[in-house]
Amino acid sequence: MNGIHDMGGMQGMGPIRYEPNEPVFHAPWEGRSLALNLAAAAWRKWNIDAGRHQIELIAPADYLRMSYYEKWTQRLEDLLVKTGLVTQAEIESGKPAPGSTKATPPLTADKVPSMLRSGGPASRNVPGPSRFKVGQRVRARNINPTGHTRLPRYARGKTGTIHLDHGAYVFPDTNAHFLGEKPQHVYSVRFTAQELWGEQASPRDAVYVDMWDDYLEHA
Numbered sequence: 354m355n356g357i358h359d360m361g362g363m364q365g366m367g368p369i370r371y372e373p374n375e376p377v378f379h380a381p382w383e384g385r386s387l388a389l390n391l392a393a394a395a396w397r398k399w400n401i402d403a404g405r406h407q408i409e410l411i412a413p414a415d416y417l418r419m420s421y422y423e424k425w426t427q428r429l430e431d432l433l434v435k436t437g438l439v440t441q442a443e444i445e446s447g448k449p450a451p452g453s454t455k456a457t458p459p460l461t462a463d464k465v466p467s468m469l470r471s472g473g474p475a476s477r478n479v480p481g482p483s484r485f486k487v488g489q490r491v492r493a494r495n496i497n498p499t500g501h502t503r504l505p506r507y508a509r510g511k512t513g514t515i516h517l518d519h520g521a522y523v524f525p526d527t528n529a530h531f532l533g534e535k536p537q538h539v540y541s542v543r544f545t546a547q548e549l550w551g552e553q554a555s556p557r558d559a560v561y562v563d564m565w566d567d568y569l570e571h572a
Contacts, residue, residue: 354406354499355506357413362507362549383422390429391468395460398436401473402529406501407432477536479521483566485540489515490572493542493564501529504568508560511548512572516561517541524565537566 360366378384394404407428411419419427433439443450460468485491495510496502503525517540524535546558 354409354501355497356409357416358409358411359506361505378422379420386422386426386429390425391465392458392460393429393433393438395458395468396436396438397459398438399432400528400531401475402501402523402525403531404428404432405525406529407435409501475523477521477523477534479536479538483518483538483540485515485518485538485566485569487515487518491515491540491542491569492572493562494568494570498526500526502526502568504564505562507549508542508544508562508564511544513542513544513548513562515540516543519563522565524567526565526567535567539563539565540569542569 378387390404394401399407408416408424410431411424411427415427416424430444434441434444440450443453449455490512491514492512493504493508493510496504519539519541521536522539524537527533527535540563541561542564544560544562545556546554546560547556549560
């Protein structure tokens with residue numbers, strides 16, 4: 354979807370501030386936010402793409418002022434309420450409603466190490482050859498979906514070259530809305546900087562964007 358989260362190529366946002374020796378967490382609450390997100394996801398009420406889309410739904414003004422893990426915390430609260438795991442009143446009070454059902458969490462402490470090691474692979478096997486081949490010229494489709502997509506706005510309508518075929522993976526645009534995994538090939542597509550940003554860009558630079566089959570058309 355088009356939104357403030359898709360900031361690639363936007364002007365006027367200021368420089369990216371690099372933080373030397375940046376810690377994994379700037380404060381203990383950030384680690385707790387990550388842990389809560391992982392624990393809640395174990396209920397399998399949503400998938401990774403639905404989680405990403407929920408962050409995209411944060412109001413633009415809030416999105417810009419929030420830190421990384423503030424967005425994760427807001428996303429989790431919204432998903433918990435949306436899926437009926439908690440109520441908004443429980444979020445606001447920090448206490449369970451009287452008489453609410455208590456359930457054993459699906460992710461217990463002893464299962465955490467194996468869960469972190471295995472992760473949730475999104476690779477899939479699909480029959481038949483891939484649509485595009487390495488070295489082939491392609492164009493990113495110029496689409497403006499209202500739902501989740503991993504196709505950045507700055508690349509839409511631009512022409513590039515297939516650099517690498519990663520294999521087949523779950524398609525986030527459908528998976529985010531529980532419309533099926535629709536697995537398809539993902540390619541690393543090379544776009545020259547001048548193709549993306551115009552003649553003022555360096556002729557020596559290029560951007561490589563991972564793109565699913567449905568994002569591409571023959572150039």
